[in-house]
Amino acid sequence: MVLINYISSLLLIIGGFFFLAGTLGLVRFPDVYTRLHALTKADNVGLGLIVMGLAIQAESWFVVGKLLLIWLLVMLTGACVAHLVAGGALQRGIRVWKQ
């Protein structure tokens, strides 16, 4: 039981780190495309790690399935939104950032 606690804590903390990376990208990156890149990937990985950390502590398989389902839904919507926003931004003539 103690080992499971350690693994879970580790996964949760790494997940929090990925969330921090996503937020930093959103705040610091120069244009909408790079922000999209930081946000939709890093946050989904962070959520996945947090879901894993919670799932190995869950008391029933039903809860595990539900957590995985939530993660899948968030990943799906993240991918859809990234495509839509990037396509829309290109169509509306927002310039791609160049050094």
Next chain:
Amino acid sequence: MQTLYLTLALFLLLNLGAGMWRVLRGPTSADRMLAVQLFGTTAVAILLLLAQTYNKAALHDVALIFALLAAVTSIAFVRRAWPNRGGKHGTD
């Protein structure tokens, strides 16, 4: 473990606060919508952590609704509410 869950939830909440900066600052409305996407993902994570902390399974359903609503909001923004400044592709 409870302490870790709550600390992590607080940390994610602070992340949301940092994301608010982009809402205030963002040069285009797309940047502001990206902050909404951040809010959706982070809110789901916070709700899952709270569900585990307080042992309330109902919060899982709330997280599911949040994930759905974030998607609907962003898609509605892109398809309907995004001002089309170029104008060469019509109203789409």
